[in-house]
Amino acid sequence: MRNKTALPNKKQLVDENAGLRMRLEESEDTLRAIRSGEVDAIVVSGAGGEQVFTLTSAERPYRALIEDMKEGAMTLTSEGDILYANRCFAEMLKTPLEKVIGSSIHNWIAPVYQEIFLALLQKVTAEKSRKELVFTSGDGTLMPVYLSVNPLTVEGIPDCFGLVAIDLTEQKKSNEAILAAEKAAYELLEERQRLAHDLHDAVHQTLFSASLIAEVLPRLWDMDQAEARRSLEDLRRLTKGALAEMNALLAELNPSMLDGLDLGDLLRQLGDMLSGRINISVTVHIIGKFVLPTKVQLVFYRVCQEALENVVIHNASQVEIHLQHIGDVIKLRIRDNGQILDSDQTHLGYPGLDIVVERAEALGAKLRVKSRPGTGTEVMLDWQAPRKG
Numbered sequence: 194m195r196n197k198t199a200l201p202n203k204k205q206l207v208d209e210n211a212g213l214r215m216r217l218e219e220s221e222d223t224l225r226a227i228r229s230g231e232v233d234a235i236v237v238s239g240a241g242g243e244q245v246f247t248l249t250s251a252e253r254p255y256r257a258l259i260e261d262m263k264e265g266a267m268t269l270t271s272e273g274d275i276l277y278a279n280r281c282f283a284e285m286l287k288t289p290l291e292k293v294i295g296s297s298i299h300n301w302i303a304p305v306y307q308e309i310f311l312a313l314l315q316k317v318t319a320e321k322s323r324k325e326l327v328f329t330s331g332d333g334t335l336m337p338v339y340l341s342v343n344p345l346t347v348e349g350i351p352d353c354f355g356l357v358a359i360d361l362t363e364q365k366k367s368n369e370a371i372l373a374a375e376k377a378a379y380e381l382l383e384e385r386q387r388l389a390h391d392l393h394d395a396v397h398q399t400l401f402s403a404s405l406i407a408e409v410l411p412r413l414w415d416m417d418q419a420e421a422r423r424s425l426e427d428l429r430r431l432t433k434g435a436l437a438e439m440n441a442l443l444a445e446l447n448p449s450m451l452d453g454l455d456l457g458d459l460l461r462q463l464g465d466m467l468s469g470r471i472n473i474s475v476t477v478h479i480i481g482k483f484v485l486p487t488k489v490q491l492v493f494y495r496v497c498q499e500a501l502e503n504v505v506i507h508n509a510s511q512v513e514i515h516l517q518h519i520g521d522v523i524k525l526r527i528r529d530n531g532q533i534l535d536s537d538q539t540h541l542g543y544p545g546l547d548i549v550v551e552r553a554e555a556l557g558a559k560l561r562v563k564s565r566p567g568t569g570t571e572v573m574l575d576w577q578a579p580r581k582g
Contacts, residue, residue, distance in 0.1 A: 264359050265338075268345060271314075271352035273298045285338075285360055288331035298356075303327040303335060313342055314354065325361070337361040399469055403431040430469055456483035456490055460497050460514055460525075467501045473510050480517040489576060492552045493525055496560065499549050500527040500572040507531025509569060522577050530569040 259266050265282030267275050275296055283290040286301055302310050306326045316322045322343070328336045339359040346353070406428045414421040457479035464475040485493070497514065504512050509531035516525050553560040558576040 264357050266358075267293075267298070267356050269298055269354045269356060271354070273314075276353070282358060285336060285358065286328065286330050287334075292331075301328050301330075303329050310340075313340070328358070337365050399431050399435040403428055403435065406431070427472075430472070432469075435469060436465075453484060454490075456485055456493055457481075457516055459490075459494055460516060463494075463497050463501055464512070464514055467504065467512065471505060473504070473512065475512045475514070477514045478516070483516065483518070483523065485523070485578075488552075489556055489558075492549065492556055492558060493523075493574060493576070495549045496525065496553065496572065496574045497527055500529075500570075503570055503572070504529045504531055507570065521580060522575050525572075525574040527572040528569065532566075 260279050262279065263281060265279065265285045267278040267282055269275060275294055275298055278290065278293045280290060283293045286293060298310075299307060303326070309324060310326060313322050313324050313326075323339065323341045326338055326340050328338055330336050337360075339361055341357045341359075343355050344353070345355045406424050410421060410424055410428070413424055457477075460479065461477050464477045467473065468475045484490075493516075501512065507529070509529035511530050513528045514526070515528075516523070518524075550560055553574065553576075556576060558574060561573045562570065563573070564570045
């Protein structure tokens with residue numbers, strides 16, 4: 194006679210049901226953790242012992258690394274569609290991330306760099322490729338970047354590329370600032386060398402001539418007083434010219450010395466300087482008083498200075514300097530009777546003029562030069578003073 198299996202009583206059924214519910218809840222919690230990315234790996238026990246299976250969410254640390262890096266990062270299809278981009282890249286483009294992802298990389302590359310970028314992609318095989326390009330950000334500003342491209346192997350996506358972009362804007366600004374500083378230092382050195390040359394050629398020679406006259410003057414006075422008086426006049430002219438030369442050189446070394454001075458007096462000093470150097474007739478006509486802004490005053494001063502250098506170059510014997518105020522316009526005219534050989538000459542022929550022209554244009558002033566054989570040269574500078582409100 195067979196033994197009958199005892200049926201579970203009610204309490205056993207309730208306990209078994211509670212255990213099944215608990216196991217079900219644990220399974221659901223595990224599935225929820227896996228789905229939400231809270232689990233990076235699971236451990237499975239079997240005949241071969243425990244085995245560890247990593248899950249896709251194990252990539253989270255790498256994703257966090259990419260998201261927090263200070264360079265722009267993205268993945269592209271072979272057609273240039275952006276599959277993924279980090280926040281830094283969106284910030285570089287000054288565009289919301291959701292508008293960057295899904296767009297074409299070609300929309301962000303400056304037109305002149307499109308062919309370079311295509312060549313960069315074609316060059317990428319199994320090796321990384323790098324190039325300096327320019328992106329156009331969302332507000333239209335250009336952004337130089339150093340772009341690194343390497344091929345990726347992604348399941349289900351053929352010919353996928355990974356890109357890293359480094360913003361070179363600040364580096365470019367620093368380089369430009371360094372170049373500008375070097376250029377300014379070089380120009381300053383050239384200017385100082387020119388001033389040293391002028392100091393030697395002008396002031397030194399003038400004072401040397403004056404010292405010779407002063408040395409022979411006592412003996413000359415005993416021999417011929419009329420000739421001695423003429424020598425005294427030459428001595429006065431030379432020392433006056435040397436003083437004017439020194440003032441001019443000091444003004445170039447420190448333009449702020451011109452602040453508050455009357456422009457007419459400054460032009461008279463330049464006339465004295467010229468007559469002291471080469472003993473020619475310099476007539477100065479100043480109508481009115483002129484105390485101009487420092488930058489304007491310096492341009493008028495330098496134009497006159499360069500025009501008088503032209504007088505020396507072309508062996509003029511007469512010079513006229515005119516300065517007057519007509520309405521809101523201040524007019525400067527320097528005329529000489531120098532020997533002009535080239536009827537087409539439209540410049541002063543002196544290296545410093547280029548700088549003067551740039552300064553005049555920056556002020557909105559108009560600088561013109563007329564040169565004709567037999568009539569000499571006329572330099573004209575007009576500047577319209579702003580009207581007082």
